[in-house]
Amino acid sequence: MSAKPSILIVGAGAIGSFYGAILKRAGCAVSVVMRSEYDAVVANGIQINSELGELSYRPDHVYRDGDTPESAPDYLILCVKVLPGVDRAAMIRPWMGDNTRIVLIENGLDIERELADAFPANPVTSCLAFIAASRVAPGVVDHKAYGRLVMGSFPSGIDSETRALADLFIEGGIKIDLTEEVVGERWRKCLWNTPFNPLSVLANGADTATILDTEGGADLIRELIREVMAVAAADGYPMDENLIEKNIAGTRKMPPYKNSMALDYLNDRPIELDAVIGNVVAIAQKHKVSVPHLNTVLVTLRMRERLKQAESA
Structure with missing residues (x-):
């Protein structure tokens, strides 16, 4: 993995857009998969209003669902809602590579197993976001408060790739707490x-x-x-x-x-x-x-x- 890995955000709403901005500020190549608001993001990038300073950015690539990726990312960050009938494994399968690390920034309990079982060769990092952020217009996010992530490898421990991603988030300007027991x-x-x-x-x-x-x-x-x-x-x-x-x-x-x-x-x-x-x-x-x-x-x-x-x- 390169010093500045490639990032793909699947589900670039308020949460995905914000953490994509943090990794972009850390110098990573950050691309997004848009289920909606594609035209607005292609035209104007992602606008983020935040007390952390200038976070607005243009993703390196903006994809629609069903597009063919140019290459598999080092980290695939999944930020979609965990809803009945939504097959998250099928959603990310086209974007996965042999060495892609799955990163979940999603709410809920007992949400990792579905993806760990679907991609047994791809390690999973699970993250909990403590943030107040809302999407207020197509491609526009208001970051109101906080932003800390608690991160750990699933089902337990902290491996080197989780630590590397944590360091990038810290470089981008947010607080990270690593945990051995993410559940x-x-x-x-x-x-x-x-x-x-x-x-x-x-x-x-x-x-x-x-x-x-x-x-x-x-x-x-x-x-x-x-x-x-x-x-x-x-x-x-x-x-x-x-x-x-x-x-x-x-x-x-x-x-x-x-x-x-x-x-x-x-x-x-x-x-x-x-x-x-x-x-x-x-x-x-x-x-x-x-x-x-x-x-x-x-x-x-x-x-x-x-x-x-x-x-x-």
């Missing part, structure tokens, strides 16, 4: 995603300030986090009770933020229901852990989805 870190990320994302949809796309400042809102978030922690402990990943208040305090420090699930709901796009909360409830059932608040949120959202499907039929 445990996914559980830690669930402490925020699993309560805030689904609840924002039930509250009609509410932002973080509305959720926390409504009477009873912060207490409901606390109960949801406690239930996630109980499931994580039963699955072998116990966590400190202090993380409940740390998550709430950290959320209060950021500007009012509509998370990705809220934006998907408001824009009539599918939501990552199973990846973010459904898998947590399924693991709770496996371990016989009672999660009444999480189950209520999940079942209510499934009712909403069923009604929406009936209306569109």
